[in-house]
Amino acid sequence: MSALIPASSERAQQTLIESYATLLASVEYMHELANTEQWAELIDQRTNYVVQVEKLRELDAHVVLDTASQRRKAELLESILEHDVNIRRRLVARRDELGKLIGVTQRQRDLHRAYAPQQGAAVPFDADDADSTRSS
Known part of the structure; x- marks a missing residue:
């Protein structure tokens, strides 16, 4: 188990605070992506965000501020x-x-399934066929 870094270690404290600031910059960017509906990029950034949080959690556990x-x-x-x-x-x-x-898509699909077979079953009326049956 790692020992805690004393509060007097200014460099360790600075590194930790900078890591939080970097995380803030990432989440601000992600917020902008969400506002502009760039969902694919947001998902990509979210993966990086989770990695940053894990690294930060590890660092935070070893630094006393x-x-x-x-x-x-x-x-x-x-x-x-x-x-x-x-x-x-x-x-x-x-x-x-x-x-x-x-x-909406499911309802459209259900309607299509319900009515499409009926459309195919209908026999189109052909005037020529009707005339030939009368003449015979």
Whole structure:
């Protein structure tokens, strides 16, 4: 098990705070992607975001912050979480939109299945055939 880095290690504290700032920049970019409905890119970025969070969690477990750094970390975390909540709201709205589209598509498919066989079963009326049966 790794020992905690003392609060006096300013470099370790700076590295941790910079990592949170980098995570904030990532989540701000993801929020912009969600707002502009760039869903594929958002999903790609979300994968990178998860990796960043895991690395940050590991680093955070080994660094003790002084009071000023704790305050800065709290500010960064608050901003990160605000963006994350907004991204999730956009994703829920998108999911609901896609659900409605899927419902419409399923209804169209069901209607097609219900009425398409009847269309094929109908025998078209041919006036020439009708005339030939009368003359015989």
